[in-house]
Amino acid sequence: MADHETPESIPTTSNDGSDMDLSPRTNVDGTAVGVKRKRNVVPLIVLAMVFVAGGVIVTQFLTSAVDYYCNVDEVGVRDGCDGDRRIRLQGTVDKGSVDVANGVTAFTISFNGEHLPVRYQGQPGGIFRECLPVVVHGVIDNGALVGDRVEVRHSDEYVSVNDERVADAQDLGCDAGSA
Numbered sequence: 270m271a272d273h274e275t276p277e278s279i280p281t282t283s284n285d286g287s288d289m290d291l292s293p294r295t296n297v298d299g300t301a302v303g304v305k306r307k308r309n310v311v312p313l314i315v316l317a318m319v320f321v322a323g324g325v326i327v328t329q330f331l332t333s334a335v336d337y338y339c340n341v342d343e344v345g346v347r348d349g350c351d352g353d354r355r356i357r358l359q360g361t362v363d364k365g366s367v368d369v370a371n372g373v374t375a376f377t378i379s380f381n382g383e384h385l386p387v388r389y390q391g392q393p394g395g396i397f398r399e400c401l402p403v404v405v406h407g408v409i410d411n412g413a414l415v416g417d418r419v420e421v422r423h424s425d426e427y428v429s430v431n432d433e434r435v436a437d438a439q440d441l442g443c444d445a446g447s448a
Contacts, residue, residue, distance in 0.1 A: 341380035344409065352409035360385065364399045378403060378414075386413040393419035 337349035341360040344350050360378030367376040374389045376399075387405055397403065397419060407416035 338404075341378055341385050342383040344383070344385060355406065355408055356414075357404050357406050358385070358387075358414055359402065359404050361402050362397070362399050367399055378405065385409075387416055388413055389416040389419055393421065395419075395421045397421045 337354065338357045339347060339350035339359070341358060344356075344358070345352070350356060358378065360380040363377040363379050363384065367374065369375075369392070372391060374391065374393060375386065376389075377384050377386050379385070387407075389405070389407075393403075401421060404420040405414055405416040406418040406420075407414050409415075
């Protein structure tokens, strides 16, 4: 390179023999200008929408999959034991309250002096009878629990770990011999 030549003034030829200008482009203020690329924001928007939709679906699934466990006396008192969600309700089947008609089993359960009517489509089966503690899964509708599952028997492990809970569930209005 000769003394009078600067890198900006060196001519360059391409493979096809034509001259190419390799001098840097500058703004008015003398700073170099880069090639501006348009970013395609559509994929970013779609990705964001997928993340938001996934979060909503997971949240809905988790909240609908949870059945709150409540005692009859906690309905309307404790958070999660409201009529606007599925619950598992523990109580003792009241003596003389079981009525089966047109394929629907209606009965009342109680706990700590509070009572709640239950409607169950079908026969609960198993060892279901008056004066036994039960757990009914369902939703509260018009002041009654509309159940879709009734659990009656607890394993020996549950009874041994939760003796006080089972004892508390025994209703005072039932004979000790009928339980």
